[in-house]
Amino acid sequence: MTDIVQDPEEFLPLTPAVFNILLALVDGEKHGYSIMLEVEANTNDMVRMGPGTLYGSIKRMLKSELIEESDERADPQMDDQRRRYYRLTDLGRRTLRMEAERLASQIRVARAKNLLPSEFAGRPA
Amino acid sequence: MIEKPMDISLVSLSVKVYRLFLVAYPAKFKQEYGPHMLQVFGDYCTHVFHQNGSKGMIRLWAITLFDLFQSLIEEHLQKETEMTKSKFIKLSGWAFIVGSFAFLTILSGSIAGSMIGSILLAIGMLGLRARYGESVGSFGRNFLLIGVVGMILAYAAVPIFREVESLYILPYAGPAVLLLGLTMFGLVTLVKKPLSHANWLPLFAGIWYPAIYFPIFVYILLNNGTWPESDLPYTPIQIMLSVQFIALCVLGAILVQQTDATEEPAVIA
Numbered sequence: 134m135t136d137i138v139q140d141p142e143e144f145l146p147l148t149p150a151v152f153n154i155l156l157a158l159v160d161g162e163k164h165g166y167s168i169m170l171e172v173e174a175n176t177n178d179m180v181r182m183g184p185g186t187l188y189g190s191i192k193r194m195l196k197s198e199l200i201e202e203s204d205e206r207a208d209p210q211m212d213d214q215r216r217r218y219y220r221l222t223d224l225g226r227r228t229l230r231m232e233a234e235r236l237a238s239q240i241r242v243a244r245a246k247n248l249l250p251s252e253f254a255g256r257p258a
Numbered sequence: 259m260i261e262k263p264m265d266i267s268l269v270s271l272s273v274k275v276y277r278l279f280l281v282a283y284p285a286k287f288k289q290e291y292g293p294h295m296l297q298v299f300g301d302y303c304t305h306v307f308h309q310n311g312s313k314g315m316i317r318l319w320a321i322t323l324f325d326l327f328q329s330l331i332e333e334h335l336q337k338e339t340e341m342t343k344s345k346f347i348k349l350s351g352w353a354f355i356v357g358s359f360a361f362l363t364i365l366s367g368s369i370a371g372s373m374i375g376s377i378l379l380a381i382g383m384l385g386l387r388a389r390y391g392e393s394v395g396s397f398g399r400n401f402l403l404i405g406v407v408g409m410i411l412a413y414a415a416v417p418i419f420r421e422v423e424s425l426y427i428l429p430y431a432g433p434a435v436l437l438l439g440l441t442m443f444g445l446v447t448l449v450k451k452p453l454s455h456a457n458w459l460p461l462f463a464g465i466w467y468p469a470i471y472f473p474i475f476v477y478i479l480l481n482n483g484t485w486p487e488s489d490l491p492y493t494p495i496q497i498m499l500s501v502q503f504i505a506l507c508v509l510g511a512i513l514v515q516q517t518d519a520t521e522e523p524a525v526i527a
Contacts, residue, residue: 189329
């Protein structure tokens with residue numbers, strides 16, 4: 134593990150896949166399948182990741198230390214197959230926050246130009 | 259819910275077909291993530307089939323084929339880029355070593371030799387940037403780039419200012435600007451410590467020639483082109499440049515050796 138502190142800004146802007154994976158991990162560690170399902174749920178099926186995109190992104194995020202592997206264990210809500218869990222690192226959390234703030238400021242610009250209503254809350258499901 | 263034989267066979271067949279597709283991924287990626295990808299695909303197949311039946315499976319396969327196509331290209335390209343980057347870094351290490359020999363001809367006043375040396379050292383610096391750029395941050399890696407660009411501009415300025423008498427040592431400015439970039443990078447490496455050891459080396463390898471050249475350049479400008487003949491400590495200068503030559507060789511050797519040892523390229527963000 135490197136002692137070098139990385140600047141979250143160097144990762145911005147995040148791709149939709151990376152942003153949504155990080156977002157899925159905010160409330161706790163998850164395995165690949167539950168990340169995939171949560172991304173679909175969070176984006177109203179607008180972002181659908183196949184296993185190739187999911188694990189390609191996970192591979193790059195692990196190398197960039199945005200996420201880390203937790204352990205391999207069975208999901209009590211599924212079958213007894215062991216699954217690899219992932220969780221956010223501190224760097225990942227800071228990067229995600231920065232990206233969310235960047236997107237929020239862009240929403241404010243869109244509202245100022247009357248492109249979005251002031252109470253815009255995303256497309257309905 | 260009791261699963262009908264059709265349910266099981268359709269999902270099972272899909273997983274078997276997907277397993278065949280996984281063979282096309284790069285070996286390292288496949289070894290690390292293949293089993294997990296297969297597991298996720300199988301889970302998702304079951305989920306989709308229970309929700310939308312065969313129709314859902316058709317849609318799933320359309321998405322999966324697109325995902326396979328896109329991610330296969332990306333992983334193979336990245337593998338090629340990583341190998342190319344690794345080779346470039348190793349080559350740049352050799353460029354540092356050979357370039358430092360050519361650079362040493364500056365002791366005999368050879369402009370051609372120092373120019374060849376500068377070009378090779380510039381390649382070395384780009385290799386340093388490729389190897390350690392992520393670790394030192396944009397500030398550190400930009401110094402290397404500025405050094406290279408500055409060198410090019412300095413050489414470009416030579417024919418423009420050839421008529422100006424007091425700028426007769428401008429042809430020797432290129433390596434000075436280049437190595438100044440390395441010196442500044444060296445200051446950053448003292449703080450960021452990207453090398454596994456000897457983080458003082460880039461500074462040590464960069465500082466000597468700029469520290470000699472720029473004061474002489476300023477002296478000549480301020481003294482109407484007069485060379486500081488009697489004031490120059492020639493022997494210490496020769497020693498300093500020789501030390502720089504050795505330090506540059508060592509830096510090049512570290513680049514070559516570390517690329518050999520790890521074969522783990524810098525992260526491509």
